[in-house]
Amino acid sequence: MAKVEIEIDGKIVNARAGEMLIAVTDREGISVPRFCYHKKLSISASCRMCLVDVEGAPKPQPACSTPIADGMRIHTQNEKVKTSQKAVMEFLLINHPLDCPICDQGGECELQDVAMEYGSDVSRFTEGKRIVADSDIGALIQTDMTRCIHCTRCVRFGTEIAGIMEMGGIGRGEDLKIEPFLTEGIQSELSGNMIDVCPVGALTSKPFRYELRTWQMNSKHNIARHDLVGSNIHAQTYKGKVKRIVARDNDDVNETWISDRDRFSYEGLSHENRLLAPQIKVEGEWKEVEWSVALDFAVRGLSNNILNSHQTSQLGALASNTATLEEFHLLQKILREIGSENIDHRLNVKNLNDPIVLDSNIKIANLENVDHALIVGSYTRLEQPMINHRLRKASLKGATVDVINAMEFDFNYPINSENIIAPNKVAVTLAGVLKVILESKQKEIPDYLAPVKIDDSSSALAEKLLSADQSVIVLGEHIINSDSAASIANLITNIAEQTKSSTLDLSMSGNSMAANLAGFVPGKGGLDVNAMLKADLKAYILLDMYPHYDFHHSIKAIEALNKDDTFVISLNSFKDKDVANYSDVLLPIACFYETSGSHVNIEGEIQSFAAAVSAPSDSKPAWKVLKVLADLLELPGFHYADSTQVTSEITHQSHNTHVHDENINLTAKQGVHVIWQKSPYAIDVLSRHSTSLQMTKIGQINSAWMTKTTAKSLDISENDKYLGVPVVISNTVANNCVFINANHSTQGGGQT
Ligand code: SF4
Numbered sequence: 001m002a003k004v005e006i007e008i009d010g011k012i013v014n015a016r017a018g019e020m021l022i023a024v025t026d027r028e029g030i031s032v033p034r035f036c037y038h039k040k041l042s043i044s045a046s047c048r049m050c051l052v053d054v055e056g057a058p059k060p061q062p063a064c065s066t067p068i069a070d071g072m073r074i075h076t077q078n079e080k081v082k083t084s085q086k087a088v089m090e091f092l093l094i095n096h097p098l099d100c101p102i103c104d105q106g107g108e109c110e111l112q113d114v115a116m117e118y119g120s121d122v123s124r125f126t127e128g129k130r131i132v133a134d135s136d137i138g139a140l141i142q143t144d145m146t147r148c149i150h151c152t153r154c155v156r157f158g159t160e161i162a163g164i165m166e167m168g169g170i171g172r173g174e175d176l177k178i179e180p181f182l183t184e185g186i187q188s189e190l191s192g193n194m195i196d197v198c199p200v201g202a203l204t205s206k207p208f209r210y211e212l213r214t215w216q217m218n219s220k221h222n223i224a225r226h227d228l229v230g231s232n233i234h235a236q237t238y239k240g241k242v243k244r245i246v247a248r249d250n251d252d253v254n255e256t257w258i259s260d261r262d263r264f265s266y267e268g269l270s271h272e273n274r275l276l277a278p279q280i281k282v283e284g285e286w287k288e289v290e291w292s293v294a295l296d297f298a299v300r301g302l303s304n305n306i307l308n309s310h311q312t313s314q315l316g317a318l319a320s321n322t323a324t325l326e327e328f329h330l331l332q333k334i335l336r337e338i339g340s341e342n343i344d345h346r347l348n349v350k351n352l353n354d355p356i357v358l359d360s361n362i363k364i365a366n367l368e369n370v371d372h373a374l375i376v377g378s379y380t381r382l383e384q385p386m387i388n389h390r391l392r393k394a395s396l397k398g399a400t401v402d403v404i405n406a407m408e409f410d411f412n413y414p415i416n417s418e419n420i421i422a423p424n425k426v427a428v429t430l431a432g433v434l435k436v437i438l439e440s441k442q443k444e445i446p447d448y449l450a451p452v453k454i455d456d457s458s459s460a461l462a463e464k465l466l467s468a469d470q471s472v473i474v475l476g477e478h479i480i481n482s483d484s485a486a487s488i489a490n491l492i493t494n495i496a497e498q499t500k501s502s503t504l505d506l507s508m509s510g511n512s513m514a515a516n517l518a519g520f521v522p523g524k525g526g527l528d529v530n531a532m533l534k535a536d537l538k539a540y541i542l543l544d545m546y547p548h549y550d551f552h553h554s555i556k557a558i559e560a561l562n563k564d565d566t567f568v569i570s571l572n573s574f575k576d577k578d579v580a581n582y583s584d585v586l587l588p589i590a591c592f593y594e595t596s597g598s599h600v601n602i603e604g605e606i607q608s609f610a611a612a613v614s615a616p617s618d619s620k621p622a623w624k625v626l627k628v629l630a631d632l633l634e635l636p637g638f639h640y641a642d643s644t645q646v647t648s649e650i651t652h653q654s655h656n657t658h659v660h661d662e663n664i665n666l667t668a669k670q671g672v673h674v675i676w677q678k679s680p681y682a683i684d685v686l687s688r689h690s691t692s693l694q695m696t697k698i699g700q701i702n703s704a705w706m707t708k709t710t711a712k713s714l715d716i717s718e719n720d721k722y723l724g725v726p727v728v729i730s731n732t733v734a735n736n737c738v739f740i741n742a743n744h745s746t747q748g749g750g751q752t
């Protein structure tokens, strides 16, 4: 767009020809009132609140839909503008209820703010106001539709961003109503953003209803740790409690949106299940004690079990993927200072002898610029909502998306080809893709590809990657427990190299990238999680781990940790029956928003945050607990005054833990393959304790999908349970495959 000069209120301003006037006034800090305009949504120009005077135009023009042209002279404050804006305001207030004193939007209401400036004290409208019945649209959003001013931001959000048209306008003129189309409530994983875009109190947060006024709260920058994006948020607090989470703009990360998981998980912080006091187990009975007693007990236990007998390799450390970068660093440092390399965070991976190694080499923001994406083993919409949002944007710009999945999923953009195959066939399909690509480039075919037969789907997938200018191959978490997971990752690397595609590894979750950066994986001679559990270690330090949810095979893990002669120190933010059974010391730690630390996103970007509130009761930030534990163990190098000193230590060292293994195994194991995945709102301890999230449709996903043929081969039917999860017969799943989305971890192993 050509650069031009225009004049606004007598000031010469640089702009780009064709951009909307409101974007220029916003950039220049010139205030123009608006309701329907939103910088991330299409322009509807329906409210007329943004009228300005453009010299030469016969009538005031809406700033949100007036394109800039060279030499334009605009007035935003003259009498003509003020009169127009006042008229629009009067018209909008005709039907708006005067219920600001009981409206949750009060204090952050765009209508209230604009009415203060442009409204009149007295209404000339004496007729009855319109009343609109409310609909119950689910556990997250409260509706008060009488307050709706028909700006259609929520409707446009649904169609343009969420990709599901859930709200729409019904009726005309006086009878126009904005309503949900579906009776079963809003389904989108991004639905809470409608609360943010609604300029009035028609859509507000249900869990926050009648809690507080916005001006009573402090707003603190924070980072959401539920996925690999690290969305930027404001944690809004009052009297030491997190009361609300709202999105914070960062165009490189989450733009202006956040997922419902990031928005509503905070509710779990005040759950009655929080672990609030240090406890030690004496003769099988739990006893609440002072911190100093609990830490002394922990040190004595480590001394008796491993240190005094110089059996340091008998110590293991495991952590869930919700820990901060600093917590991962301190725990691995304790282990390594003591002399153990038994360190791991990959609790849900069945086979760590041949782990997935795949570079992520595309920026989150650049995902929307690809012209082709191949998704392998992921329902990105529910697993990584903000990554999916970028792929959707790419799709809206014309990109094609192919998927290779074990089940058909409801993507919110068109899928070019959906290859529904069991995990044991993914490697062979990708090998076919690689072979076609190598043949088309007349390159040498390696021996392992020689026997691969090329089918139509491999050819079509290869063709798309070859013809794309900028493509990305996304690897998801569905294949982590496939026997050929490492081969799949290696094939993707090879295909990407040949087609100059970018790659994105979404097979991890939460803050796994931080764990990798901190070196929270076994070092030379160390054991991985599966080997540790088989090795009957004599002592463990466990960081916020919940075995029923975190392990690939929870029952075996619980049995291993429950051994009589194993001394277990558990740092937990919530109580857990299994943790209480196998632990000897329970140390209560801070949860999300209660500690300072860092998240590392899929780009490798370290995003640090301060604590928004203090940890409740006697619980403490885990980094402080680990520091004191290290001091009591008389380990060197733990003199940190705050967590930022830990962060800078990490950024000055590097761990080289990944070794790229080029082995590719194309043997397809027979039998029924199980893909076990935790439901989107069961992936971490905080989400699991958010009552509202659990009440949503997504929160209640707990099903084992399989075809009739697969069910028959397993001798089960629709009303049965498979591995403890209710069976759903569906022809959307690949044959010989069971796709499980469960609210707990696997009980019976990954593959039958
Ligand atoms: S509910 Fe809110 S966002 Fe939706 S049309 Fe009404 S005022 Fe606009």
Ligand code: FES
Binding pocket: 033, 034, 035, 036, 037, 044, 045, 046, 047, 048, 049, 050, 051, 062, 063, 064, 065
């Ligand atoms: S903001 Fe311009 S018409 Fe609504």
